[in-house]
Amino acid sequence: MRLTQLALPKVEGDDYDAEVTIYKAGGSAKANVERWKKQFSPPPGKTIDEVAKVTDMKVGEIEVTYCDVRGT
Numbered sequence: 001m002r003l004t005q006l007a008l009p010k011v012e013g014d015d016y017d018a019e020v021t022i023y024k025a026g027g028s029a030k031a032n033v034e035r036w037k038k039q040f041s042p043p044p045g046k047t048i049d050e051v052a053k054v055t056d057m058k059v060g061e062i063e064v065t066y067c068d069v070r071g072t
Contacts, residue, residue, distance in 0.1 A: 001025060029065040040071035
């Protein structure tokens, strides 16, 4: 399912390198985002929806959904 993966070197002030993974998944973007959010435990006192940022955007001519989830 993994389409591509990129390593991003850490910059000054960061502790770790970053990793970007791109998948071509089946199902709707909304269904995939909901499934991914269920794989995380939010920080104490927060809900997963409070710590998940989902943004729909256009990159060139392609519609994409960006999901940033914080937690464990």
